[in-house]
Amino acid sequence: MTPFIVLALLFGLLALGTPVGFAMAFSGSVGLVMVGGWGTLFGILQTAPLSTVSSYELITIPMFLLMADLVLLSGVADDLFKTASAWVGRIPGGLGMATALAGAGFGAICGTSTASAATLSSTSLPAMIRQGYEPKMAAGVVAISGTLSMLLPTSVALVIFGLLAEVNIGKLLISGIIPAILVTITIMATIYFLVWQDPSRAPAAKSVPWREKFALLWQVSPMVVLFSIVTGTIYLGVATPTEASAFGAFGAFLLAIVKGKITPSSLYRTLLRACHGTCMIIMILVGASIFGYFFTLTHVTQDLVAWIGSLPTSRWVIITLILCGYIVLGSFMDQIAILVLTVPIVLPLIKTLGFDPIWFGVIKIVTAEVGMITPPVGLNCFIVARYAKRPVAEVFHGTFPHFIAHLIAIAILVAFPSIILWLPSQMGR
Numbered sequence: 001m002t003p004f005i006v007l008a009l010l011f012g013l014l015a016l017g018t019p020v021g022f023a024m025a026f027s028g029s030v031g032l033v034m035v036g037g038w039g040t041l042f043g044i045l046q047t048a049p050l051s052t053v054s055s056y057e058l059i060t061i062p063m064f065l066l067m068a069d070l071v072l073l074s075g076v077a078d079d080l081f082k083t084a085s086a087w088v089g090r091i092p093g094g095l096g097m098a099t100a101l102a103g104a105g106f107g108a109i110c111g112t113s114t115a116s117a118a119t120l121s122s123t124s125l126p127a128m129i130r131q132g133y134e135p136k137m138a139a140g141v142v143a144i145s146g147t148l149s150m151l152l153p154t155s156v157a158l159v160i161f162g163l164l165a166e167v168n169i170g171k172l173l174i175s176g177i178i179p180a181i182l183v184t185i186t187i188m189a190t191i192y193f194l195v196w197q198d199p200s201r202a203p204a205a206k207s208v209p210w211r212e213k214f215a216l217l218w219q220v221s222p223m224v225v226l227f228s229i230v231t232g233t234i235y236l237g238v239a240t241p242t243e244a245s246a247f248g249a250f251g252a253f254l255l256a257i258v259k260g261k262i263t264p265s266s267l268y269r270t271l272l273r274a275c276h277g278t279c280m281i282i283m284i285l286v287g288a289s290i291f292g293y294f295f296t297l298t299h300v301t302q303d304l305v306a307w308i309g310s311l312p313t314s315r316w317v318i319i320t321l322i323l324c325g326y327i328v329l330g331s332f333m334d335q336i337a338i339l340v341l342t343v344p345i346v347l348p349l350i351k352t353l354g355f356d357p358i359w360f361g362v363i364k365i366v367t368a369e370v371g372m373i374t375p376p377v378g379l380n381c382f383i384v385a386r387y388a389k390r391p392v393a394e395v396f397h398g399t400f401p402h403f404i405a406h407l408i409a410i411a412i413l414v415a416f417p418s419i420i421l422w423l424p425s426q427m428g429r
Contacts, residue, residue, distance in 0.1 A: 330371010
């Protein structure tokens with residue numbers, strides 16, 4: 001009965017708007033008092049916060065956040081979209097495809113989906129509207145393209161999953177590259193299909209001279225170098241993810257200097273945003289640690305694994321139900337909160353069923369992408385609606401074809417695990 005009371009308290013606090021970290025810390029503390037008394041609670045509070053924040057790999061998170069903020073400051077996102085639209089703009093739905101490519105390129109150096117969606121909303125969405133694109137289609141493309149940053153090697157979500165699941169973070173970050181390519185192709189194919197159905201949805205853009213195309217490529221070359229530094233050093237084993245994230249943050253700082261965007265005030269604001277984001281994530285991890293101790297003492301995880309393991313059904317049915325649950329949770333909860341709440345519970349079950357934890361981490365993140373465009377609280381849709389000043393219902397309507405296409409992409413990744421696992425298996429060879 002105690003676990004149900006504590007869970008009800010947790011979701012009640014979340015419904016009231018309490019920050020996730022504080023809600024988990026408070027409800028977990030109440031549960032620990034109910035199970036073991038005040039002595040148990042004070043004993044855990046003396047050790048859990050320090051053990052949570054003392055992880056060396058945790059340094060990766062502030063470095064990736066700082067890298068993302070410095071890249072935003074440098075204005076690279078505008079160059080990415082201009083370059084992509086110059087190269088594919090003449091294809092039916094070309095500006096939409098350019099948005100997907102810009103989302104992938106920007107996501108490669110910006111590990112947060114919300115920052116990516118906000119940036120694309122202010123760059124590519126106005127360009128598509130001016131070109132005569134159907135507003136709901138344009139908004140839907142921006143919302144789904146913003147999620148690509150969750151899969152690429154600067155993904156904060158993948159780092160958090162790796163910390164929670166205690167798997168090799170380097171392999172986990174690299175494992176998202178091929179799925180990110182698959183998802184980008186899925187978005188572009190969906191755009192092409194929609195325009196093939198109704199060409200009026202996306203008028204063709206003007207052709208761009210070849211000289212200008214190659215000049216634009218040169219403009220985005222620093223971003224390519226930055227991505228290569230982060231990803232290449234991890235893949236080749238030259239640097240750990242923590243060291244690679246520091247290289248990336250320093251490279252983004254140099255890029256902002258070259259672009260002439262660094263001033264004392266802008267640097268202060270950038271550092272402050274990265275600090276705010278880091279503190280928020282660390283508080284969530286500390287709260288999750290306290291809540292996790294409560295689950296351990298009450299044997300909720302072990303009992304759940306034993307019960308599901310005894311069900312007379314296929315493991316594929318179970319993994320399908322888990323992924324459907326993630327889509328539902330993603331429609332009204334923050335993705336980091338979902339990770340810290342569910343990974344300690346679900347991962348032992350995943351291992352019991354014989355699935356690879358790295359494979360599951362990537363599948364979970366792709367599923368999270370779907371949750372971020374699913375009503376009623378698909379976060380990316382609200383971000384796009386706010387920045388683009390479009391009705392949120394219009395954005396949700398525009399993302400529906402991508403919702404269906406993403407389900408197909410998830411099915412492919414589930415059916416063919418080697419798409420995810422091949423690249424990390426080549427590391428260190």
